[in-house]
Amino acid sequence: MAAEPVWSVDPRTGKPREQVAVEATAADVDRAVTAASATREALADRTVRAALLRTAADLLDEARPEVVETADAETALGPVRLTGELARTTAQLRSFADVVDEGAFLDVRIDLPDPTTTPPRPDLRRWKVPLGVVAVYSASNFPLAFSVPGGDTASALAAGCPVVVKAHPDHPATSELCAALLRRAAAKVGLPEDVVGLLHGFDAGVELVRHPLVAAAGFTGSVRGGRALFDAAAARPVPIPFHGELGSLNPVVITEAAAEQRAAEIGAGLAGSMTLGQGQFCTKPGFVLAPAGEAGDRFVSALTDAVGAHEPGVMLDRRMRSHFLTGTYELAQIDGVAAPVHPAPGGPDTVKAGFLTLDAELLLESHRKGDGGAFLSEYFGPVTLVVRYASRDEITAVLAVLPGNLTATLQMADEDPEAAGLLAELTPLAGRVLVNDWPTGVAVAGAQHHGGPYPATTSTSTSVGATAIERWLRPVTYQSTPQHLLPPELRDGNPLGVPRR
Template sequence: DLRRYKLPLGVVAVYSASNFPLAFSVPGGDTASALAAGCPVVVKAHPDHPATSELCAALLRRAAERGGLPAAVLGLVHGFDAGVALINHPLVRAAGFTGSVRGGRALYDAAAARPHPIPFYGELGSLNPVVITEAAARERAETIGKGLAGSMTLGVGQFCVKPGLVLAPATEAGDRVLASLTETVGATPPGVLLDARMRDAFVAGVRERAALPEVRADLPGEGAGEPGQRSPDGSVRAGVLTVPAAHLAAEGPYDLLLEECFGPVTVVARYAREEEIGAVLRRLPGNLTATAQLSAAECGADETDGARAAEEPDEARRRAARLLEQLTPLAGRLLVNGWPTGVAVAPAQHHGGPYPATTSTTTSVGTRAIDRWLRPVVYQDTPPALLPPELRPHNPLGLPRRVDGRFEPRA
């Protein structure tokens, strides 16, 4: 007789993100899912928005008391030293993090080095590759260019799912995609990044990438300046960098282009042959998202009989299927003919991916985010009187349960 349920792990440490002062900060998804699991939370506030963090923490504590919980169910600490102490505190049983690869890896290693290691769920960085097929470029070059520009400049490029690497054909159709992209980006007004450190890293990162041989910086418009250029008011311009895809297919100085540059810039790698797509994709680290821009024929949209189309795919759909097979190992969310910016909070959502996108296989967005803070426990051959209420035969709490493999709805 086996009866299984899940218990909250205990105190959860949450490390706020700089780019989302609300959605991934004190009242963000990590905090919400941990509280829903029954875990108290201590948030390490991000130094870019300490006052906002204090205000949000006060609101959450007030809500906790109204709900019959102690205000101390949510704690808040400030400062680098407090963040290091928090990951090592003996009462902390798990941690959630959204931020840089460097900072997240340091905390991840500290969590693993504890006398009793704890799980560390970190979202560290993502390039979010996009592949544009030649057929898609011929079919809707201008639409793809405008959509890409809108996605990479949304929020001044500060979304963790911003498309940072684009594989586009080195053909006339690819030229039209690039022209539409650069025209739309050039018409986008400068924007202000959320902190000076982020701005300086962006400006330096774009400059270093643009200095590589055969990397071209594209930004049309009179007086536009260079991509990533900083204005006197602290704002930055969006930009596009282009490079032959063949340069990214092997190790070398162009590896820098395969690293995330946080802010409104994207790298367009022009491929001369389809084989170059696979060569570049094989060199990519893990990502949160991967996108394929396909033609109607590659999607099977020209088939009236959907069942027959699935059974007898033509060459166009076989190529598209192979491309999705190449993208699947790289990311936690695959998009076809869409753009990755914007993450719906839904049961089917997955916001995660292979390292360094995240340090685990779990999601930090959606209803399954709660699983990070729960520990399964099984009772075997335990007398009913000694079982927790959730597992007793007569179900005194009226919970939805699965018994002998069959789902029983809430009583």
Template sequence: MAATPVWSVDPRTGKQREQVALEATTGEVDQVVRAAHAARASLTDRRVRAALLRAAADLLDEAGPHVIEAADAESALGPGRLTGELARTTAQFRAFADVIDEGSFLDIRIDHPDPAATPPRPDLRRYKLPLGVVAVYAASNFPLAFSVPGGDTASALAAGCPVVVKAHPDHPATSELCASVLHRAAEQVGVDPAVVSVVHGFDAGVALVKHPLIAAAGFTGSVRGGRALFDAAAARPVPIPFHGELGSLNPVVVTEAAAAERAEEIGAGLAASVTLGTGQFCVKPGFVLVPAGPGGDAVVKELTAAVSDSEAGVLLDHRMRDNFLAGVRERAALTGVDVPVTPGAGGEHTVSAGFLSLPAALLAADGEHDLLLEECFGPVTVVARYDSTDEIAVVLSRLPGNLTATLQVSAAEAAGDGDAAALLDRLTPLAGRVLVNGWPTGVAVAPAQHHGGPYPATTSTSTSVGGTAIERWLRPVAYQTTPEALLPPELRDANPLGLPRRIDGLPG
């Protein structure tokens, strides 16, 4: 059977641009994974890994104009947005190089023997080792920062794990271009280029997660696709960790006092967050609780004006456009749902933004409107009008897990007055990142960041953004009563590598 070609498609027209590659066969996936497995030794030295990440960042910056041109042609995200995304991408590489240099990611702990302890304590020394080859499933909506050169790749390489990326079909040319840049970086610092490889095709993605030499996987995409791969990872003879980001509603609660104090600001901020990137951010606020009454009316009025003024945009591919239009139609047809600004087809290849509205009581009463509590990918949100804080509590109790949850409060509430603290307590179990008086779009790359959340937002408790994302690709091992000469350098008393450690429970 002839191999299936992989085409780059222009989402602005729906036309094929160029043939980029061929879908990988199961045999080809096997060859790529085995080559990556054999290349693990070239990532053993932490200094080499840090040099690789910095070289990758530098070369991506140098190739920036070509990378941005390719990504825009395949995603229609625009040079401005992609310039920022490339800067974020290279910043991630440099940030993980700093994580390697600093060394605390190894979580080194040394407990000297204490025969007087109960029970007696032997000499124990613990640190973390790389898992092995990591499968990365690229995201559609971030062709750089969550794709071939994205955070999963950067963090896995930082941990010492080679990476095989299953490229997203929406940006195959960008994927190949970025892979070539990473290969040049590897060659520049003397690392086997097989530490980063790319495969294409649905079947290749399935074969990848099932390969016995794949030690872990990272995924960003849909609930349906991610859950299928998660189940496959768990069903293997030797199950592996699967860190999947699947979908998120990202609820927002606007208090009555906040609406009364700054309705225009809240309405405008909500509109900007919902329409940013044509609503294609995983942290887009897709569900908003606002008070019934004058304050809520003012928020909705400003939201209506701002969304109505937004321009139609192109989604990442025509399949997503079809799903968006169908999802909006299905939701708008539910009993009691109003459509103040109709989201839909802005043109042959574009979509227009909008929002739906209904009384929160309908969501609290029965399951007929449960569809409104599921993510609809694109520039749309649902505004539910509540009559009491009890109603807020009931609706929040029915929400699934999320990446983010946001609370909009007044100045007095921010100072501790009213029910804001209680509302924050209700939102905290729902999400991995909780915001007050902000908007969730925009995920800073920082040591304290957490980008994850309860299922179905993610399939694990780990973060995919920030320095601690490296923890996904490591496993702890403890050495007991092991002679000094046989210990890894990281665990020797002399600390020849100068690494941060905890000794007998104290920093040392």
């Protein structure tokens, strides 16, 4: 049977642009993974790995006009947004090159022999080694920063792990272009091009996570798709780590004092955050707890004005547009739910942003009856759910039923008496907690954490920032090993100058 074609589609019209590939067969997956695994020894040199990452960044920057044009044609995200995303992507690659050069990620720890301890301590030297081939599953909403040249790929290569990427069907041409640039970068620094492989097709994604030479996987996408792959990774004869980012409500709590002090400012800020990128960010604030009184009314009024003024926009594909419109329409039909600004079609190809409101009492009663799932689901697109609380106890009760999240935000007033308690209640819910800020936009920095309790992610690690490299490493200790047999990083005198403890 002939392989199925892979088409690049224009989301503005829904029409195919060009055929860019064919879906990979099981044999194609095996060839890609086997070839990637054969490059592990070549990737062992940290100097070459750093050069690969910097060269890849340089080539992506040089190809910026073509990369941005291709990505825009497939995603409708616009040249401004995509130019910024490409800059973030190349900065991320260079940042991981710096991480590789520094060597602290190796986490070298040395305990010298001490016969006086109980029990006696031998010579122990610990560091971290790469796991092996990493499967990367590209995201729909970030065709660069969370796709072929994105953070999972950059951190895996930095760790010394070859990568096989499963392209997202929304941007196959962008994926092919970026993969070609990464493979060219490998060749330029003397590495085999197969340190980066690319596959297309749903079945290929399933085959990839099951391949015996795949040692770990990184995923950004839906709860349904991510959980299926997570389960497949766990069901293997040899289970592997699966670092999945699946879904997040990113709750916001607005204290009554904050609403009294800054209702208009908070309303405008929320509108800007929830509509950014047409609400297609994993960190979109999709669930808001706001007071029920007059100050809360002023916040809702400000949010109504700001969201109502937002121009209709194109979503990433027709399927997502349909799910967004259907899901928000059904939510708005529930008794007790109001729509100050109703999410709606903005035309044949666009959507209009909106938001819905309900009382906390309705959400809690629905949860007690076991039918409150609609209120706690992520709606991918420019919409948020505003839950009006009547008391401090209702805030606590609602937070207690929320799932895990990437972010949680507290909007507070100066010297707010509720701030400390609410911050303590929000901390168990998310990997990043913000105060008087908005969660969209994730800085690539050493202290960043982009992850959270399930279903936000399937592990406790981060996919953004320097510590993302830790996902693709495992510790090994050498005991009583002669110097000449040790890796240079563990030898006396520290010949490579890596940080050691």
